[in-house]
Amino acid sequence: MRRNKFAVLIIFTTTITVVACSLPFFAQNSAPPPATQAPVIPPPVEATVFVGLPTPIPPTNTPEAAIVHLMTPSTSPSAGGNIYDVFSKDTAPEKRAPYGDSYKINRLERPFKQDMLYVADMDIVTFNLVEDADWYYISIELIGSDPNNSLGINYGVEIDHDADGFGDTIVWAEPPYTQEWGNSNVQVFEDNNHDTGGLSAELSDAPIDTDGYETLVFDRGLGDDPDLAWVRINAGPKATVQFAFKKALTDGAFMLGVLSDAGLKDVGMLDYNDRFTAEVAGSPIRGNQYYPLGELYLVDNACREAFGFKPSGYEPQLCPRPEKEPKEDTGCDNPSQYGDAGSCVAAGCKWEFPLNTIAVFPPYCTYP
Structure with missing residues (x-):
């Protein structure tokens, strides 16, 4: 009987010990709970600012909405009198331009790749301008017949509003081109800080760094006027590339020239002869000390003609007058x-x- 009481006492004592050890005030050797860590706050990220890009245009239409055109140019404008440019077709087999590349005065005859392979689709022969009640039409005749050449040729019309030799506005088109009037591939830029001619209106000031036509005012149908400028190709036997722009873009008296560009294709770098020295640009004239072409290639431009006023003959970049x-x-x-x-x-x-x-x-x- 005494043995049983002793056994019960042992069991009872053991049970109390086990329970007591599991209580919090007996856990003196247990590890403390982990301390709460403060949240890690990353340093502020500085915003990236892009400088030198064209001024953005507030969209006049939502991206989902189609651009509504109220006016389109005539499909059959009248023909105009031609302004002639030098072309290189006859001397192309010799990998040279015949003449007409006067780098110092921004006259470029370079429808050649760097290896002097000829590209007829960008070689300008003539251009002309006609007008109707609402539009100016500029037709560019090329030696070749495919403005959609795989090289990707841009064509442009430069407008000098005050006849001082500095381009003020450029109508700029990129492929693909169609035979119907369209402007989903047309932009219009302006030079608001008067530096397209570098330091001088005509002469090369290379090498300098300016921003050319820096302000985008019409972007493929977006802008204040969705009908401002248009382009089409092969609209007639000689009008290989034809532009049309609203007469409101000018005041009716201006100088105008044209260019084709499959090289730099950057209106922010115009005039190109202010970017590169003659030595770096190279020359398409075989007798020139800098022949063959260097960094400036696949570009052709024409002299500028006066429209809406009688020139004095001393305007920079004016087409030369024949001496009588x-x-x-x-x-x-x-x-x-x-x-x-x-x-x-x-x-x-x-x-x-x-x-x-x-x-x-x-x-x-x-x-x-």
């Missing part, structure tokens, strides 16, 4: 007096239509 010898007036200076074959009705002089020269329309009268 002082001769006795035979009545041939009136354009109405020349015949279909190019000869004046009055005897004594011949009405010349210069070809493959830097010349202007109308043609001029020469004397035998």
